[in-house]
Amino acid sequence: MSEQIRLTGAQRTLLGPLHARALDNRRPDPVLGDEAADRLLDRIDFDFSSLNLGSGNRMAIILRAKELDAWATDYLAEHPDAVVLHLACGLDSRAFRLALPDSALWYDVDLPDVIELRNRLYTETPVNYRTIASSATDPEWLDEIPTGRPTLVIAEGLTMYLTEADGVAMLRRLVERFEVGEMMFDAVLPWTVKASSASRFLQSTGAEFHWAVGDVHALELRVPGLRLRCERPVVGLPDASRMPASERIIAKAMTAVPPLRDSMRLLRFSFEHQPREQVELTGAQATMLATVYLRALDNRSEQPMLGDRWADEAVQRIDFDFSKFKMSSRNTASVAMRARIIDRWTEEALRPGTTVLHLGCGLDSRYERIAPSEDVEWYDVDQPDVIELRDRFFPASPHRRSIGSSVTSPELLDGIRGDQPVLVVAEGLVMYLTEQDGLDLLRRITRHFPSGELIFDAFSTFGVRLSNRFNPAVVHAGARLHWGIDDPRALEDSVPGLRLVNEWAFTDAPEVDRYPMPMRAAIRASGQITAVRRMGRMLRYRF
Known part of the structure; x- marks a missing residue:
């Protein structure tokens, strides 16, 4: 007896994979070998030609299913007592294709x-098989699933039909409830979502793509506990060589062009739930979260520039929606480069018996990265609520102290010895001060200590104006920049005893060579323009 099909929209798309798997099974040498799909095709009363599923789509469906089967088999071999959640299962026979323990x-x-x-x-169906009638994004169905076991989540052909908010929320719920396991699913790039409106298959079903996972490491950090194990372009999978000749040609051509090669990828994550800290910060203080987030992204890149594992660990523990900053891996280089240069200058300036004032420290792990000797007295200084948060993330040390205070407070230096040289490090701070507050701070420091160095980054007035309008961290945090330093030598006249010893434009930094070639050339060329060159600089003074 034939079954009538009355599905619409995204649900109707389940017929495409069923058709592709059945056709694959009818080949003399099938790649997937889904006999159940073949049998179902004969029982369904539907004109599958109306789906307009091209050979390239059929190839991707088969390769995707084959690799996910292999990953699931591996996981079940290691965890035969696992709970498997097969989300948006459609008419897939995966539960019956695999040797389910x-x-x-x-x-x-x-x-x-x-x-x-x-x-x-x-x-x-087997006795250890169940179905659940619910949207995968509805939290209530999770109550039906036992916890306390290793959990495998498979979501084939699902994520692109979700909104980003629904997708991220779903992944976070899964990690929080099941605590340990793996997730495996396919994802598309942003350009794929835009191009999907021209897909004849999607047009025939009335479905639409919404969510693209362009930055896998950003997704890891938005779903605490998630960790990428591997990423595979579908057209580059080994079984592509077993596809029909026309589809092999398509796969080979796509593999040669990275945006086409990566248009659909399979992602495999491990996950382990971790307790998180609630964070409530606004304005200039909230921008420190953007900084630590970008350092964490840098740490997860293939070639980290800074390699701040402490930032990575902190972001995993912070319960905060970092997506509100509208920043991704593209923004990491400038933040990592700035920290790396300041770290290098700090290491050069440290001397035995030095007092270090780390002003506006936020959640910076500079003390951990530099690991100063025990004869260095280190003070991390920031607003009281920031220090309270910071002390939860960084263990106390006999030679490092925290001071919860505004850096502009006249009492800031009370209780700090003034008979030793000082090294003042202030990353991402001075531009948030007014010019008067900044000058008063520098004068208090030079009066309190006998000698020392000051290391900080600064924007020009033009750079301040641009950042207030276009810097995503500043704009979305509701912060405001104030002090632009157009002439670093003017500080020598304003602060007695101060002497500029080094000035470095971001466009001159050797780390720029690590950018991709088009961007690297553009940055170097822009450094020839005075206004651009002065927008952001690293400054080093002695007194």
């Missing part, structure tokens, strides 16, 4: 009308 529990999850159809078509 008797001790495992398998849950196929999809919308009610899909599950109703599925239950009519699959009448004989």
Whole structure:
């Protein structure tokens, strides 16, 4: 008896993978070998030619399913008692294709009308198999699943149909509830979402793509506990060599062009739930969260510039929606480069018996990165609520102290010995001060200590104006920059005893050579323009 199909929109797209798997099984040498899909095709009363599923799409579906089967098999071999959550399962026979251990529990999850159809078509199922009729993004169905076991989450052909907010919220709920396991799913790039409006397959179903995962490491940090194990372009999978000749040609051509090669990738993550700290910061203080987030992204890149593992650990523990800053891996280089240069200058300036004032420290792990000798007295200084948060992340040390105070407070230096040389490090601080507050701070320091060095970054007036309008961290945190330093030597006249010993424009930094070639050339060329060159600089003074 034939089954009538009455599905629309994203639900209707489940017929495409079913058709592709059935056609693959009818080849003399099938790649996936899904006999169940082949049998279902004969039982469904539907004109599959109306889906307009091209050969390239069919190839991607088969390769994607084959690799996910292999990953799932690996996980179940290591964790035979696992709970498997197969989200947006459609009519997929994965639960029956794989050799499911008797001790495992398998849950196929999809919308009610899909599950109703599925239950009519699959009448004989294992005793450790269940279906759940619910949207994958609905939190209530999770109550039906036992916890305390290793958990495998498979979501094939799902994420791109979700909104970003729904997708991230779903992943976070899964990690928080099941605590340890793996997730594996496919994802598309932003350009793929834009181009999907021209897809004849999607047009035939009325479905739309919404969510692109362009930056995998940003997704890791938005879902605390998630850690990428591997990333595979679908068209580059080994079984592409077994596809029909026309599809092999498509795969080879796409593999040669990175944006096409990566248009659909398979992502495999491990996850382990970690307790998180609630954070409530606004304005200039909130920008420190953007800084630590970008350093964490840098740490997860293939070639970190700073390699701040402490930032990575902190972001994993912070309960905060970093996406509000609208920043990604593209923004990491400037932040990592600035910190790396300041670290290098700090190491050069440290002498035995030095007192270090780390002003506006935020959640910076500079003390950990530099590891100064025990005869250095180190003070981390920031607003009281920032220091209270900081002390939860960084362990106390006999030679490092925290001071909860505004850097502009006249009492800031009370209680700090004034008979030793000082090294003042202030990254990402002075531009948030007014000029008068900044000058008063520098004068108090030079009066309190007999000698020392000051290391900080500064923007020009033009740079301050641009940042207030276009810097995503500043704009989305509701912060405001004030002090622009156009002539670093003018500070020598304003602060008695101060002498400029080094000035370095960001466009001159050797780390710029690590940017991709088009960007690297543009940055070097822009450094020839005086106004651009002075926008952001590293300054080093002695007194």
